[in-house]
Amino acid sequence: MADNRGGPAHDPPETVADVGEFGLIERVTAGRVQPATTLVGPGDDGAVVAAADGRVVASTDLLVEGVHFRLDWSTPEHVGRKAIAVNMADIAAMGAVPTALLVGLACPATTRSEVAEGLAAGMWQEAAAAGAGLVGGDVVTASEIVISVTALGDLQGREPVTRGGARPGDVVAVCGRLGWSAAGLAVLGRGFRSPVNVVGAYRVPEPPYAAGPQAALAGATAMIDVSDGLLADLGHLVEESSVAIDVRTDLIEVHQRLVDVGTALGADPKHWVLTGGEDHALAATFPEPAAVPAGWRTIGTVTRGGAVTVDGKPYAGGPGWQHFR
Numbered sequence: 358m359a360d361n362r363g364g365p366a367h368d369p370p371e372t373v374a375d376v377g378e379f380g381l382i383e384r385v386t387a388g389r390v391q392p393a394t395t396l397v398g399p400g401d402d403g404a405v406v407a408a409a410d411g412r413v414v415a416s417t418d419l420l421v422e423g424v425h426f427r428l429d430w431s432t433p434e435h436v437g438r439k440a441i442a443v444n445m446a447d448i449a450a451m452g453a454v455p456t457a458l459l460v461g462l463a464c465p466a467t468t469r470s471e472v473a474e475g476l477a478a479g480m481w482q483e484a485a486a487a488g489a490g491l492v493g494g495d496v497v498t499a500s501e502i503v504i505s506v507t508a509l510g511d512l513q514g515r516e517p518v519t520r521g522g523a524r525p526g527d528v529v530a531v532c533g534r535l536g537w538s539a540a541g542l543a544v545l546g547r548g549f550r551s552p553v554n555v556v557g558a559y560r561v562p563e564p565p566y567a568a569g570p571q572a573a574l575a576g577a578t579a580m581i582d583v584s585d586g587l588l589a590d591l592g593h594l595v596e597e598s599s600v601a602i603d604v605r606t607d608l609i610e611v612h613q614r615l616v617d618v619g620t621a622l623g624a625d626p627k628h629w630v631l632t633g634g635e636d637h638a639l640a641a642t643f644p645e646p647a648a649v650p651a652g653w654r655t656i657g658t659v660t661r662g663g664a665v666t667v668d669g670k671p672y673a674g675g676p677g678w679q680h681f682r
Contacts, residue, residue, distance in 0.1 A: 373473050374466035378496050381470065385477035391490040394456045394511070404492035406457040406509060414510035414517065416447035422502040430545050433472045435560040436504070437479025443584065444508035445487050446564035446637040450582040452518040452573030453510030455489040455566065460506050463499035476504070487566045515573045518641070523579040523598035527642040527659040530649045532568040534558060535587055536611070536626060539633025540618050547622060555618055564637040568652060572641045575650045580641040586632040588672055591640060591665045598642075601662030603669060604631070608656045628674050631667065 373381055386399045397405035406413075420426060420443070426436045445455040460480060464473065473496075484491055489508070541559025550556055564582070572580055579598055583590045591602050611626050619626035642659055643649050664671065 371470045372466060373464060373468045373470050373496075376470045381473055381496055384470075384474060385481075386491075389481055389491070390485075391492070392456070392488055395490040395492050397492075398490065399493050401493075404457065404459070406490075406492060408511065410512045410514055412512055412517075414448055414451045414453040414512060415507065416444055416451075416510075417505065417507040418444050418447070420504040420506075428472070428502075431560045432479075433475025434479035434482070437476040437481075438483040438561045439479075440476070440504045440506050441480050441483035441508075442562045442564055443635075443637055444506045445483070445489065445510075445566055446562070446582040446584070446639070448508050448510035449564060449566045449569030450518070450580050450639055451510065451512070452515055452569050452577070452580065453512045454570055455484075455487045455508055456511050457490050457492045457509040458484055458506055459509075460491060460494035460504065461497070462494065463497045463501075463503040463505075465500060465502075466498050468502065472502075483561075513570070515570070518569075518573050518577050518580040520579055520581055520594050520597035523594050523600050523602075523642040523659050524644075525600055525659055525661045527578055527644055528646050528649060528655050529591070529602055529604070529640065529642055529657040529659060530653040530655045531583070531587070531638050531640045532572070532650075532653045533565040533583070533638025534563060534636045535583065535609075535638050536615055536629035536631075536633045536636070538562060538635040539629040540615050540626065542633075542635075543622055543624060543629075544618060552614060552618065555614060558636065562635055562637040565639060565652070568639050568650075571650050572639065572643075572653070575643065576648050577641040577643055580639060583634075583636060583638045583640050585634045587638075587640065588631050588665050588667070589634075594640070594642065595663060595665055598659075599663065601660045601664050601666070602657055603660060603666045604657040606668055608654070610654060625674075631672065632674060
């Protein structure tokens, strides 16, 4: 892995140790604009965020260097955007709108300050794209870079869409990209840096944030963020709803670019679509085909039972990613 924390001995770059904890916080927060939902932002013992609904959706994720990202594959800005995106996707999957984020950054004292500032710049960029604010956090020293993000969201008067509401007879639909991040990871793993749009999908996911509230308004019965792979995450709906789901491959969209990459690498692009993680698309169940909103694609049905199948059979390729496996 490339060394992104130091430079030539004769011209050492500025590090976070040179800047200091509070100096770094000042650098990454000064002059930033907060949304109207941020009543008290960074700089106090705690943030105050408006919650007009009276309920707050909360979710948290960790990103660890060498597990979730590599700084020789992604820029700090890419990693910062990704850290925020994966958390706000969880908020959208509940049918809520992201409002605020709390960020914890742990890194070695030798980390270049420009790396930390790049991470922050990417975070601010992605949060602003969804209308959310970075309202606080913490910075500590550690042996590797670890990013912890807690996201908050507003249901805006709607009921949350959980994983437990799917019923036999529902249809299954998805919104967002599937398989692109896995293809990008495969490309990078072979030592290549193109096609740029495929590699870019691994570096920065593009969750369809607005599609979560859209699905809730359309009557979605269950919903989930596709982070570990389509089949793996549909398995969570199956478990929580006590149903079965059958995915039809004739309804699965495989973009021609993924086909081209699969051909070049000797890989099956449909496997990426079914099991590849980190695209952060949304998958949901709806009571009838007519309820599926524009921009969503129907890919299967909910039935009785307790398993996820593909064209009526167990999928031989495995479901997707699991930590510790």
